[in-house]
Amino acid sequence: MLAVKTIDEVRRVVHPAKQGGKRVGLVPTMGALHEGHLSLVHAAKSECDVVVVSIFVNPIQFGPNEDFEKYPRPIEKDLELCRQAGVDVVFYPEVQEMYPRELLTTVRVSKMTQTLCGKSRPTHFEGVTTVVTKLFNVVGPDFAYFGQKDAQQALVLRRMTADLDVPVTIRICPTIREESGLAKSSRNQYLNDDQRVQATSLSRALKEAVSLIKSGKKETSELIGAMETIIKTAGPCRIDYISVNDLETLEEVSRVQKPVVIALAVNIGPARLIDNIMVDAEGNEIIMFGRNVV
């Protein structure tokens, strides 16, 4: 495995591979790797010849009062996990390498970034779309892998890629969960034992919403009410949002009549946790992997 910190080094490795007709897969991460990330690596390895993982805690996607400084950066452990997973290239640049001058250029996706996490994190997605555009330009991948856990991010990036004709296929891979149902997240590290138990209320709430839809209850207000009860009953928390949104446009819907994403963001102790599930109008879960058409 090659671990490099500069754009030039990445290109020196990947460019000849692409010239040689190899399929290149990119797994963009902020490090603090867990099984969710590793499932993306496995997906990449299954269909690509060269797998690149980027590890970069991207400052421009954090708001002023968010956790950029305290975000975990266990780089040696991450490199070892990548090595064990059979990654070919790890790109882990310093901030200066990615932003060597004042950044005047940004990539923005409108509308889809105004709902869900976009409401409380107004500059977040612009930071994501800009850095991912840069990573795409640095690596030139044929495939790029994102977790459904960050559903809005994945759907926004899929739309960006389509709108700008970026020659990459976006793969959205299933959320990986602990046995308790808790979605794997680097930010779970912020939780103590009690909070970790409490945090299982998020996935329980989503499951309950799906059960309700399957039983014919399709009014969003009813679904949200039931989810809110489950989450509030589990312990002290601050709910950022619980929302049911159109799976394509990410607009809020008042009734489940088309494919939707049921999503929530809840602050438990020091951690802002998000989770979601995607279902059709009958409550059947939707698997996004392979759904590349916007």
Add this chain to the structure above:
Amino acid sequence: MLAVKTIDEVRRVVHPAKQGGKRVGLVPTMGALHEGHLSLVHAAKSECDVVVVSIFVNPIQFGPNEDFEKYPRPIEKDLELCRQAGVDVVFYPEVQEMYPRELLTTVRVSKMTQTLCGKSRPTHFEGVTTVVTKLFNVVGPDFAYFGQKDAQQALVLRRMTADLDVPVTIRICPTIREESGLAKSSRNQYLNDDQRVQATSLSRALKEAVSLIKSGKKETSELIGAMETIIKTAGPCRIDYISVNDLETLEEVSRVQKPVVIALAVNIGPARLIDNIMVDAEGNEIIMFGRNVV
């Protein structure tokens, strides 16, 4: 020469060429080709194996009261000029091919787009940077060629390319002029004979400014005053701006102490004409071709 209207067709031709190690050059145009465009083609042919010309009157870079509808579209003549010039591929998509769905994603460059033409055309450069990003993603060129006549556009695109790590080298090629000094432009077609004579005042004004700098006069106000006199004396017109700006940041300067672009935009009859010259603090003309470092 291959002339195609779809993204798929372009990629089917260019992708194997790139795989085979060929150097690909892109000349993005809005058609109504003149010697200025052809000089870009010649530059591309001199250093690339495959030369692609795109012809697309891009709706999103026109303001609501601008000349999108009446912009000339002599496609048969353009194709013949490309053929004669030895172009390999012409990509001339319909609007629907470039914008098949609501465009949610845009690429923006801040600051540099707020001055000069950006003041009176506030959405113009976002339209340019977005469509050029799309064309780069469609063609995947190693080199892309722009005329210095559209100086702000060229410098904004060079900055965008650097900021986003786009793997393309931007070439800024010299303005091509008629014997009268009038910069070649597709919009010169809008002028009648008298207006065409009057329009030579733009290049005469720029020359006068350079003479003044060479004689030691470096106050912007004095330079602009002299240029304004020349242009107003030539006939009825509406001056949008006459400005002296830092060549890197495009910020207005009050004194010529570093490399600058002296630029102007003047409405003569139905045509909005622009022209510029780039000089150092001593008034020596600066040739941008090959200056790729931001």
